[in-house]
Amino acid sequence: MRTVAVSFGTPFVECDDLAGWGGELLARFGEASISMVVIQGWPPGAAGFAERLSAGGIEVKCVLHSSPAQHGAESGEADVVDEVLALARSGVLSEVGMAKQGVHQAFASAGYPVSYVPNRVPRLPEISKLDLGPGLHVGVFAEPFWRKNVVTQLLAVGLLEGAVAHVIRRPEVGYLDGIDLVEHGELPWDEFVALQGSVDLNLYVTLSECHPSTPQESYLAGVPCLMSRVSGVFREDDRLWKLTTTDLLDDPSAIAAAANRLLAARDEAVQRASSWMSAFDREAARRWATFTKTGLG
Numbered sequence: 001m002r003t004v005a006v007s008f009g010t011p012f013v014e015c016d017d018l019a020g021w022g023g024e025l026l027a028r029f030g031e032a033s034i035s036m037v038v039i040q041g042w043p044p045g046a047a048g049f050a051e052r053l054s055a056g057g058i059e060v061k062c063v064l065h066s067s068p069a070q071h072g073a074e075s076g077e078a079d080v081v082d083e084v085l086a087l088a089r090s091g092v093l094s095e096v097g098m099a100k101q102g103v104h105q106a107f108a109s110a111g112y113p114v115s116y117v118p119n120r121v122p123r124l125p126e127i128s129k130l131d132l133g134p135g136l137h138v139g140v141f142a143e144p145f146w147r148k149n150v151v152t153q154l155l156a157v158g159l160l161e162g163a164v165a166h167v168i169r170r171p172e173v174g175y176l177d178g179i180d181l182v183e184h185g186e187l188p189w190d191e192f193v194a195l196q197g198s199v200d201l202n203l204y205v206t207l208s209e210c211h212p213s214t215p216q217e218s219y220l221a222g223v224p225c226l227m228s229r230v231s232g233v234f235r236e237d238d239r240l241w242k243l244t245t246t247d248l249l250d251d252p253s254a255i256a257a258a259a260n261r262l263l264a265a266r267d268e269a270v271q272r273a274s275s276w277m278s279a280f281d282r283e284a285a286r287r288w289a290t291f292t293k294t295g296l297g
Helices: 002-007 018-031 046-055 075-090 104-109 150-157 174-178 189-196 214-220 238-244 252-264 266-291
Strands: 036-040 059-064 095-098 114-116 136-139 163-167 181-183 201-204 225-228
Touching: 018 046, 036 046, 046 059, 046 075, 059 075, 075 095, 095 104, 104 114, 114 266, 150 163, 150 174, 150 201, 150 252, 189 214, 201 214, 201 252, 214 225, 214 266, 225 238, 225 252, 238 252, 238 266, 252 266
Parallel strands: 036 059, 059 095, 095 114, 136 163, 136 201, 163 181, 201 225
Antiparallel strands: none
């Protein structure tokens, strides 16, 4: 979430508990003559903070990054969306942005002030690549919970000749002992993107996404990344989309085959991805500028 907030290029305040810091922030915003606040990530206390901002004459908006698939599987996700949309309907939030393509129309048709606000392309720092040794190095860097599909992807790595899998956290699955796997642990973001940029291939074949930043970070670092077809990333370039994605998300052999095809065309994929991201970022910047125009007079 922090990476996404930074990418918009707008000054931001990072806070994990608005219930505790809301009063101080409200006072500071008033002193700085802030006219609008956009809340991303919806931390604890966000609802009360939004109500206080709105009552104080500051326009409040929110950007949500979740997918409706998650709302039916994770009660916390659904609770956040319910709370945000209720605040929008009551007028506390003047508008809600949805980062996932194809979702905002559905909420708008249900009477909510919702628009499409995709994430901008991440801003990568200069990275120093790591020497990971011989072999084919494959990153599977998503957190190992249901919708990230990590176990299936690690099984696919086991089908790639001479491959070593790199993960942040090893799934608690005993039969993965037969796969050559390196666990790196939680890393600061600059070290994480350096690791992403040091492997030969990244896998991000997930079951549900909004507008993922991790694959874009990989391509910005010059490393191809295989994705699933559950987001809008690269979709406007049919050749690139077919080259960099698979629709067989629960099939390790299909993921491995798609990974080999992508590796064979890695230079083309990285070049086309760079062109797509440049064009998309311009459109995302335009949408963000439109979204952040104040409507209070």
